[in-house]
Amino acid sequence: MPKRLPIQQKVLSKNDELAAALRRRWQEQGVFCLNVVSSPGSGKTTLLQETLQRLRGRLQVGVLVGDLQTENDARRLAAAGFPVRQIITGGVCHLDATMVATHVDAVAGPDLELLVIENVGNLVCPASYDLGEDLKVVLLSTVEGDDKPAKYPGMFRRSDALVITKTDLLGLSDFDPARAIQHARQVRPDLVVFAVSARTSEGIDAWVQWLTDQVTAKTRSARR
Amino acid sequence: MHELSIAMAVLETVAAAAARAGASRVLSIRLRVGELTTVDPAALQFAYAAATGDHPLFAGSQLQVEWVRVRIDCPTCGEGPALPRTVACAACGSPLTRVLAGEELDVDDVEVERHAKAAADSAKGAVEKR
Numbered sequence: 001m002p003k004r005l006p007i008q009q010k011v012l013s014k015n016d017e018l019a020a021a022l023r024r025r026w027q028e029q030g031v032f033c034l035n036v037v038s039s040p041g042s043g044k045t046t047l048l049q050e051t052l053q054r055l056r057g058r059l060q061v062g063v064l065v066g067d068l069q070t071e072n073d074a075r076r077l078a079a080a081g082f083p084v085r086q087i088i089t090g091g092v093c094h095l096d097a098t099m100v101a102t103h104v105d106a107v108a109g110p111d112l113e114l115l116v117i118e119n120v121g122n123l124v125c126p127a128s129y130d131l132g133e134d135l136k137v138v139l140l141s142t143v144e145g146d147d148k149p150a151k152y153p154g155m156f157r158r159s160d161a162l163v164i165t166k167t168d169l170l171g172l173s174d175f176d177p178a179r180a181i182q183h184a185r186q187v188r189p190d191l192v193v194f195a196v197s198a199r200t201s202e203g204i205d206a207w208v209q210w211l212t213d214q215v216t217a218k219t220r221s222a223r224r
Numbered sequence: 225m226h227e228l229s230i231a232m233a234v235l236e237t238v239a240a241a242a243a244r245a246g247a248s249r250v251l252s253i254r255l256r257v258g259e260l261t262t263v264d265p266a267a268l269q270f271a272y273a274a275a276t277g278d279h280p281l282f283a284g285s286q287l288q289v290e291w292v293r294v295r296i297d298c299p300t301c302g303e304g305p306a307l308p309r310t311v312a313c314a315a316c317g318s319p320l321t322r323v324l325a326g327e328e329l330d331v332d333d334v335e336v337e338r339h340a341k342a343a344a345d346s347a348k349g350a351v352e353k354r
Contacts, residue, residue, distance in 0.1 A: 001338065005245050007331040011233050011255070094226055124262050125226030128329065153309045154262030186310040187260075189319045 015129055018097035022104075022132030026115070030222025031108070032215040033115045035131050037155060038139035039148070040121030043165040045073045046198045047139065047207075048118055052080035054208045055114070059215060062107030065118040066095040073118065083107040094125035097132060114215050127154040135214060137161040140184075142175040149184035156184045161192040163207060168197040230263060230329070231271035238334050239281060247336030252286040254332040258294070259309065261329050265289045294326030 010016060026033050036044050048063070055061055063084040065073045074086035085106040087099050100117065108115065117133065119126045138159035140148055143166060149156040156162070162184050164177055177195060184191050194210070196203035238253055257263050269287060276282035294306040298313035298321045305314045306326070312319040 002251055002335050003245070003247070003338070004333050004335050005241055005247075006333045007237065007241055008333070009237055009331050011230055011237065011329045011331055014233065014236070092229070094229075096229070125229075127262055128226060128230070150309065152262065154260055157260055157311070186307070186312045186319045189311075 012128060012130075015097045018101060019130035019132040022097060022101060023134075026132065026134070027222065029112070030219045031112050031115055032135070032218045033117065033131070033133040034211070035117045035119060035126075035133035035136045036139070037119045037123070037126045037136060037159070038121060038141075039123050039144060042121070042139040042141040042144065043198060044118050044121065044139055045076055047163060047165060047196065047204075048116060049076055049079065050198050050201070050204050051208055051211065052077065052082055052116075054205070055082075055212070056080055058212060059113045060109065060111045061114045061116060062104075062109065062112050063116045063118070064095075064100060064103055064107060066099070066120045068093070068120065077118070083109070089120060093120055093122050094129050095119050095131060096129045100131050113219050114211075123148065123152040123155045127152075127158050134218065135160045137163055139163045139165050140180060141166040142169045142177070143173050144175065146175045146177070146180035147183055149180060149187060153187045156191070157187040159188060159191065161194065164193070164195040166197060166199075167195050167202055168200045227264060227267040227271040228275065231268060231275040234272070234287075234331060235275055235279070235282065237331050241334060242281060242336050245336060246338055248281075248339040249337040250282050250285045251335040251337055252288055253334045254288045254290065256290045256292055256328040256330045256332050258292045258326040258328040260294060260311075260323070260326045263329060265291060290332070292325050292328050295324045296321035297324055 038044050061082040063077050063082055066087045066089055067073055068089055068091055071086045074084045078084045085103050087103050117131055136159045138155055181193055194203055194207045196207055242250055272287045296306045296311055297303050301313050301315040306312055307314050311321050311323050313321055
């Protein structure tokens with residue numbers, strides 16, 4: 001005899017529960033967690049290299065970096081001297097909270113203040129998986145379409161900040177930053193926006209200062 | 225292609241509920257998927273078929289996906305639809321809205337079958353019948 005069972009449960013409730021546990025842990029320990037997402041090639045690793053260099057001596061940082069294959073990004077990010085752990089997903093197109101929980105102790109010392117998670121390059125799948133972060137930042141480079149926020153609303157909807165990268169290449173493509181921002185704010189009206197170039201250093205200091213302010217606001221309140 | 229991970233999570237959720245209810249077979253699953261989730265229903269169907277392929281509990285089962293359009297509450301215009309794939313009010317274009325629907329990724333309910341034997345056992349007590 002067929003029978004209907006009510007379920008009424010979020011599909012990713014297990015991931016969400018684990019992410020919530022991570023979030024409680026970071027709250028107790030006064031750690032700020034940043035989840036960095038974008039298409040492949042938007043410049044996540046390069047922006048993080050520049051960011052980490054500027055955070056030396058200012059914050060204690062740990063870095064997790066996800067890729068389908070290779071440890072290339074971990075090697076690049078380790079140059080700043082902070083602990084880095086590569087998560088090789090072996091084909092999985094996103095990081096999930098289980099992967100973070102499994103690997104985080106390799107980079108989370110007792111004095112950790114900022115945990116940076118560089119997600120797998122992908123504008124679709126990582127949007128669904130909460131990693132327990134305080135802040136999700138999405139990168140969009142000036143050699144991509146400025147309508148990407150309209151094409152991938154899920155990711156831009158769930159991001160708190162947008163960093164437009166490779167601004168030194170503006171004018172070489174039809175990318176219009178104003179149009180990109182307008183599209184993004186159609187799904188996330190309160191999105192905080194930065195425009196940077198790692199090659200000329202334009203805008204990097206402003207981004208790093210803003211990030212540092214977010215981190216210290218949390219670490220200070222946790223220590224009180 | 226995170227639809228496979230999502231299909232696996234659906235199976236896990238449903239298998240647990242089916243076990244609690246003493247079900248022997250899942251006939252259909254109703255899933256609600258919001259427009260803002262970036263989950264592709266066709267890819268999800270494909271992944272579901274692949275994930276359930278050799279799973280006796282799910283043999284022949286159907287995944288029924290209800291696609292949920294974005295609905296917003298606009299401070300000027302009130303409740304209504306949004307411009308396609310945005311949270312902007314369809315009436316006035318303002319993105320400063322509150323999202324009421326469109327972010328769902330939920331298992332709604334599931335239709336299951338119990339073995340005649342299991343059903344009889346639970347009705348009459350565990351009497352072995354041949």
